Amino acid sequence: MTMLDLSITDLSARLASREISSSDVTDACLARIAGDNGRFNAFITVLADQARADARRADVETAAGRRRGPLHGVPISLKDLIGLEGVPTTAASGVLRHYVPAADATVAARLREAGAIFLGKCNLHEFAFGTTSEDSAFGPVRNPRDPTRSAGGSSGGSAAAVVTGMGFASIGTDTGGSIRIPSAVCGCVGLKPTSGELPCDGIIPLSPTLDHVGPLARTVADAWLLFQVMAGDPNPRPLPVARVPPPSLRLGLLRPYFMDVLEDVVGDRFGIELGRLAKAGIAVADRAVRHASDIATIYLHLQLPEASSYHAPMLEARPDLYTPPVRQRLELGRYVLAEDYARARVGAEVLRREVDAALEGVDALVLPTVPITAQPIGSAALTIDGQAYPVRGLMLRLTQLFDITGHPAISLPCGRPAGSLPVGLQLVGRRGRTGDLLSLAATVEAVMAQQA
């Protein structure tokens, strides 16, 4: 294990004891980016000089006994739709190729204040409007486990950066699953908090009622630290150590619809890990969401018109600067009627109540994060059990519900057999109880690690 393989929790302890300097670890990350970014295309902008200067400042403060908290001197990255003062923020689009924000996004300002070092801005699906990170003005992100395959999206560059040591974490956004999907198919942890818990100001929107910002990290404990800092606490306490075997936990397994269409390898891996959790003493009970079959249509009638509303002026002025698939979906949203948007708002409320009901009597819901593994770049459709499905619909199928309802959800790596593509296990908690979800996720993570 090299220092680039450490968790933030472990790195932070070594930075605090001055066993490692922030300058050394930042240089190591920048060297990794210089060596590997050409293969994976994870970064659009690398802030090498600024990162080195910030790391030197962090080391001076540490030497003077002025550590700000657990992120002090820790190199991370940001998805390139999160504003940083004076740094180009492109949203991976030719439309914003020359846009330079005048101020940090609030979450970026909080991370900066807590001492985090920004290595650069990560590639994504253009304007976060896609699930593969292929449609980008800067070229597709490639999956670190197999560069011929998609890294998922839209925060694909962030996930690729985290799993390859090009930084210790990244901050992404999630409107239909854009943190959890790339985390699942690249093999890291991705957290979508409760709706409204973290501020999205200073972040280029996709669909304001569905947008969330959150961390991609290597461990649940790291995701907790990043979440707490972005929520406004620069010096959070560590997540309590997970108890293994676990206390009496109950998980609700979402079955109808959610388990109906799965690639074999996903179903097999999820089943094995769920069996391991049960063996460790975690009770699993079946749960359902009655109107699950309406999720995609509700999502579509919310997301498309909201996205089109933001983009309408740019679609009129410079439509040629969008990638064709993203432009077409944005144009499609301009035809959704207001009455149907209002119906979808009612449908969202119905789903919210049904997820609340599914959580009664259990500590969290459990389901796979994505029903398929990373697909070859360029794939548009996939056949499962003899039926063809669009890749985009499959990628969103198990995540978009919780953007609609606002419940917190986290994706964890679901077993890691050598040589196989990553699969994600998703846990969903109660609204406003993201901390409780993270505590539970740490226990599940520990059980899966112990039994792997």
Next chain:
Amino acid sequence: MEAWLRAAVEDAERRGLPELKPLLEGMAQSTIALRAADWNDTVPPSREPDDE
């Protein structure tokens, strides 16, 4: 939805976007499903997180 689809396709073609036609056809199917959903009656609001 037939009238909506006809008008939308004509408008897209007028705007030089004929490639939207299959997307609009898919959207029409989705909207039909949305309008047919049995929850289109009024539903009471759910609890806010602070109430839990």
